[in-house]
Amino acid sequence: MEIREAAERVLFAETLEEKLALAPATASDSLPGLAIAMPEKPGRPRELRIDARGVRVEFPGIHRLDDDRERGVMLHFLANHELLAAELMALVLLKFPDAPKEYRAGVYAAMREEQMHTLMYVRRMRECGIHFGELPVNDYFWRTIAPMETPVDFVTRLNLTFEQANLDFSKHYAALFRQAGDTSTAAVLEKIYQDEIGHVGHGLKWFRRWKDQGSSDWDAYRGALHFPLTPSRAKGVAPFNAEGRRLAGLDEDFIRHLEVSEQSRGRTPVVHWFNPAAESHAMSPRYQADKGVAALETDLEMLIAAWCRKDDVALMRQSPSRDHLAELKRAGFDLPEIASLDELRGRKLGGLRPWAWSPDASLRLKPLAEDVSAGVPWQWRELPREWFSKSIGIRLEELLGLSEHGLICCSVEQALAAVESLLPDAQGLAKAAYSYAGRGHKRINGESPPEATRNWLANVIADHGCVIIEPWLERVTDFSALYEMDSAGRVELIGLTLMENDAAGRFLGTRVSPKWASMLDPEVATFLHREAQVMAWYQEKIPAALATLLPGYIGPLGVDAMVYRRADGSLALKQVVELNVRMTMGRVALELLQKSAPNRQGRFRTLRKGKAEAADLAFGGSLQGGRIALNDPAAAREFIAVWEVI
Template structure:
């Protein structure tokens, strides 16, 4: 006597007892009767004590100490058992939904279903031995919701075989080792059996996936395209990535590498990041039009930098995808990355319309170009906002160095005077035309300031500053720059060139709850005041005692520097930001200088940058340092490296990283003890390379 495959699948799917769900026929199973495809049932038939719930118990990563307790083991096995039962039911559903699928595919489904029945029984028996009855804890329906909406057999193998069963190549092996380590050989043996079966199941799905996927697509491309949010490749892996098992299942090396470095939110609503370093130029013109792509190589080369601020559940939009090999190096160094997505056209740069709710939009800086870039995604925000929330005349005014200088002078006029603070004469003055520029320069020089700095109100140190040496006249070249700046930005700032001995920045975040200080970073600039790099975890290391005392003298239990900013500067700045409606990152650049009479003085505000800064990147990178290690973050150009070494960027990077390979600490979450790491792909870099050097002591940085 024989039984039809279709009838057996109905017994499993619609059965209301565990006997119906888990008994496998002794009779021959035929596949000669094929009815019309069924629709996915609205509610899964199960015994009452095994009903699924959206708020069902989820398993966290178990502490080894907890699993010494038998009942804790049983709770974990309860979670696993539900997954195996769901896999059994989903395979029965696939048999009934896709009657026209090839006979060999349906026969393979039957064999994997039989394995899943056995896995469920093994877990049920073992959890009972641990004192836990199947069904005594709430059961999550996430697995069912994610797979049961499948529309064709390709959906089935993509979602179940290549996503959830592939993830089990990691989980079954990891937990097997954990159970073995606490002496539970019985459970470890069950997990080893399941691990071996999952290799076969993934291999089965992969065979059919390759047969049915879109022609001309790689396995990875087809896999990514076929998954529908909230499913993503991130769901196809566990806590500890198992390359060996995937290779045994037949996945090729490139797929395995791409999956290993892939990241996407598993539930938390993401922030979306984008690197737009030309923001000040768009801010200057108050328009997204009419600015050439003068720094586009910077934007293209360094587009990955916001990844080191973002969290794993966030999204970073890139003009091009770094190679998997490079992303693997970052991962091996312990740097977790957000989900990386590319935007297509270089001519019309705009964010893709993202298919989910978004917690927030995070460009490098808000300016007209970033408002235009994110135009299609404002409606996706969980807290609805209009574009003028991010960019308006009030926020534009705060971008100006002229505003920062005037605000800093006003601040010093209204707070208690300290002899170690710079006088207001040390701050910039705004010249609105050539005559005013000449008059201000003469005034500073008559007061004893021999060298001067000329700055554009909107602009970075690299493209917005000129130095005028003692008695140097404004030549034809500088005159042209000034005339252009007058025309485009309405003025030129002039300030004394001071004898700087220590540059630093304060990294801040303005939110609904107010302005927060995140940390203080030590900047290294060249002789012309242009950015060289940033020291991490070594704010005062290598400084002479006089300077350390100046910075760190205790006031009300806090270093004087921190106390003064957080007591006087930040509360007043918070008011200005709130009045303009600004929320997001910002940084204050400042420095200590030596006055004409030899005293150390603080110029508390040089610039206020309403954006992410390289200091913020360095601050985040410093958290990846081992406790006693010191780091140095720098950006080098192709021209600098060519002049210094005669090498290309990739050659220079290869020699640096070979000379100083990354070594991680032996912590549960390893951090970098020493080594040099590229932060953007050296094989793709055309003009700029970001490097992070970590050493065990400040002296070893050789700055």
């Protein structure tokens, strides 16, 4: 028998018996014939015709494997995949008659094995009470592989993607079925697993022969795939099986890259971008990040892993190292897909969510605006620049009816007069309007050199347009209330955190706990809950005011607050120190706490790299406990983000 004759029968026959009738183990390839065009669909009996609306199966967990019906439905789904693989291999033989004879012989042998796999599944599912064709069958394999233009496309899409993914699935489920006592199904999956090792190996052999010889296997593979196929499709929904890939001949570099490669498997992803200098970009459209801010942007980008959902996308300036991604995965993180702007163009997206919708984010993400699905909340936005100014916090205080709040000053004289009016001894705190994280603050008192103070105020007002003058308060406790505002204007309290600031109010870290009050000093806790009525402020009054203050806003918000001590020794609450219309480090800590072991506390810090090295901090913990470096200490330029589960 000729290879072409066997391939035509597998591809075009309209009865299952004909399609699965095995040709001889060896066949002649002396008459390969002319290349055929891709048919719209393979020949199938009516009940097995593939369709985009076919059933996709949620594979049963081990506690459901003893249900015959559930097993049969799963086997039906898998049998269709094996039949499609056989049909696609037949298509390769008919579409590329001039491919090397050795390659075609390997495809022919694999096609026969796919026929046998289908037969094994059909027999086993019948024993489970399901007949092949009883359920609709999906055409995904056909749609993504059949349009191939070269044999390399086939090798990349089927052998190195879908069949490689089956190295995970078949081995894992074979073990589960054997554990559940279903040795018959286990034996089928074990046989398929061994054959898939050979199929992947055959594809790899030819891929290496045909690829650019100057590229690594991994780089060449990534370059050969086209969306919607990505490397993450080469992993099954099962534990990653590195050993099976080694047996197939894949090298360690490929295996380690693949293990940390992620992409959405159905849910339309939200794109996240880390832009921590939002206030500076809002201050001036001509702002250029200095060396320190540029280091902050690149060093801490991986914080996105703290708040994004599984299958989301991290838009990054610099991709983390493979080894660090593997370390985060080992620690328990579900990694986002990491992509560039060009890689995202044209993909359907579930929304855009930067750290802040400041001008830099609006500019950066605008090219993706048309790709965002209609109806999702995370559309492209441009926010008023004053929402990033300290003045927005004062407006919140005014809405809340708080009489003791900072003053907005647009001249040096006005600022100095404000200091004198706030406190008789002329001690105050000046804040640059678009500063953040406690930077851009200056304490003004009688000991400050008058000329130096005037020069500082003049420079700040020239750059920021104004300066905020507040009384200098004796800090006792800094905390933050974190919110999420939806498209209907509802403001939900996500949680409260305890902030760690230095004496000047600069951010050092955040502590979080399932029970916020458990972290407070007893005196402070008693004051806040009995006298200050803290929860009434942060659960009721402030959310209502935020909805009024920020019409149309959707996203994260943070209200920093403070307990301070008056001159008479009593405690007082400053309900609003600052309002941040963006993501905050406190929100990062709360999101990390949600991912960590239950009933544990956590501490989030951003450390200077030199300080972390000097302290000889040991990493290697996980979300179950211990200390984790969220970004790669070896690659960090200046900053290391540390999460500790306590």
